[in-house]
Amino acid sequence: MLLSWLTMKLMDPMADEMMAKTLTEDYPDNPFLMVTVAEKLSPRALVEAAMRAESGKELTRPLGSPVVLSPWDKILLNPKQLFQLPYPDYTQVKTQTIIGPNAKKPLKLAIPIMITGMSYGGSLSLLMKMALAKGSALAGTSTNTGESAVTNEERDAAHYLVGQYHRGGQLSGKEQLSRLNAIEIQLGQGAWGGAVDEPMPASQMGEHLRKAWQLEEGQDATIYSRMPGKQSTQDYIKMVNSMKEQYDVPVGVKIAGTDYIEYELAVIAQTQADYIVVDGSEGGTSSSNPTLQDHVGLPTFHTLVRTIDWLEANHLRERFSVIIAGGLTTPGHFLKALALGADAVYIGTIALMAALQSQVAKALPQAPPVQIALYTGKLSDKLDVDVAARHLANFLASCTVEMQLAVQAVGKQSVHELDRSDLVAVEKELAEFAGIRYAASHREGHHQTDSGQKAVWRSNQMQLQ
Known part of the structure; x- marks a missing residue:
């Protein structure tokens, strides 16, 4: 007192x-x-100006941009109650997902939520990579090497491992590629504005990472803006097709969303790839700078809609599985992405936050929680791998049940039965762009123009009679 x-x-x-x-x-x-x-x-501009003034170097902002332009909250799912009844048992709503169904060894997952590429070394600690792998295995889904190499620790902990054949070359050769359940040729990333040089000095690498990346002591590493040795679009097409010829697992191509998305897809369409990953500008990363994060690229929502529209217009939708990434954080986001046409979603930042859960107390208030997760984090050795894995698995299980309940309300029996007729937008321009109904327009029953809804109406009228 x-x-x-x-x-x-x-x-x-x-x-x-x-x-x-x-x-x-x-x-x-x-x-x-x-x-x-x-x-x-803005407070953010003031603080970032002070950081730039102090260092004179580019900033590195973990976990992505605070600028979110995808209008997920302006789109809603359409439940049914009387004219069509809800699905009777939510526990029977199917969530099984197949990536690359035409591959000799398709990637078969229990849920359409996958852990995105976050690299060991360039991004996360080995312990966090192991936790993500274990958590994804418990949930029956996949994790991703990111721009790194296949380590024994991650491979042993994961049930399904997607590996990125990337612009740094650390994951290459039959010894590594043959250990994967899917190969992802990484040509761009949303949080980096596409593809730019990403250097990593030798001074930041420990011995385990240096050996995993097969570098000499004192040797720096660089993720380049283009694949080394590739000088033309045709070189990339040949590379994808060569990979497809050598391996039975699904082979995919990952690109960042940009306003040239249709041009990029036209190139991928000339390959024999099994799947396409499109990464919107709201995606996270460990170290890209604020300019690339905030001011370069195309939002995730617009990237997905334009990707699906182009594939359908060119009669290519059945050839490629589509995985969408970039700032997706809730079961609602995941469902809306599936309804817009995605086969699966990648999550990153939200998966890290779920895995860290109560362990953030080990860092706060002295340091941000990312110090437990990052490779360069001061507290990276404090992570309890098994606890983090369990929390991630719990998060994925929770998301799955919520998704099943929402699909039940919509009156369907699989998350993959969702389509754009199950969505409504509260903004007219948004509805027109995405090809979904506008909430302020009245339904006219059997007089409406949508042929699919007309068929549903007639079917229900017959049942009532």
Whole structure:
């Protein structure tokens, strides 16, 4: 009590002086000026300006951009109650997912939620990679090497491992590629604005990582803007087809979403790839700079809609499985992405947060929780792998049940039966772009123009008669 009283007595004159200056002084000498400056520039711009002024180097912002332009919250699923009944048992709603069904060894998953590429070394610690692998295995889904190599630790912990054949070359050769359940040729990433150089100095690498990447002591590593040795679009087409000829597992191509998405898809369509990964600008990463994250690329929603529309318009939808990535965080996001045409979704940042769960207390308040997860994190050795794996598996199980319940309400028996007729948008321009109904337009029953809904209406009328 005495300490509290003394503290208040000391603070009272300072508070009085601050209040007096705030209410009486002109702006140049008024502390309230910082409030107006922050409103004009934004607190984020102020802090990032200070960081740039201190270092003179590019910033590295973990976990992606705060700029979210995908309008997921302006789209809703359409439940049915009387004219068509809900599905009778949500536990029987199917979630099984196949990536690359035409491959000799398709990737068969229990759920349409996959762990995206986050690399050991360039992004995450080995312990966190093991936790993601174990958690995904418990949930019956896959994890992804990211721009790294196949390590024994991750391979042993994962049930299904997707490996990125990427622009740094650390994952290549039959010894590594033959250990994968799917091969993902990584040509771009949403959080990096596509494909740019990503250097990593030798001073940041430990011995285990250096051996995994097969580097000499003191040798730097670089993820390049293009595959080394590839000089033309035709070189990339040949590379994909060569990979497809050598391996029985699904072979896919990953690109970042941009306003040239249709041009990029036209190139992929000339390959024998089994699946396509499109990564929107809201995707996360460990170290790209704010300019690439905030100002380059195409939002995830727009990337997905345009990808599916182009494939359907060119009669190619059945040839390719489509995985969408970039800022997807909730079961609602996942369902809406599936309804728009995706076969599966990749998650990254939200998977990390779920895995860390109560272990964030090991970092807070002295350090941000990412210090437990990142390869360069000061607390990376504090992660309990089994606890993190269990929390990730619980998160995925929870998401799956919520998705099943929503699909039950919509009146369907599989998450893969969802389509755009199951969606409605509250903005007219958004509805027109995505080819879904606008919430402010009335349904006209059997007079409506949508042929699919017309058939449903007639079927239900016959049942009533």
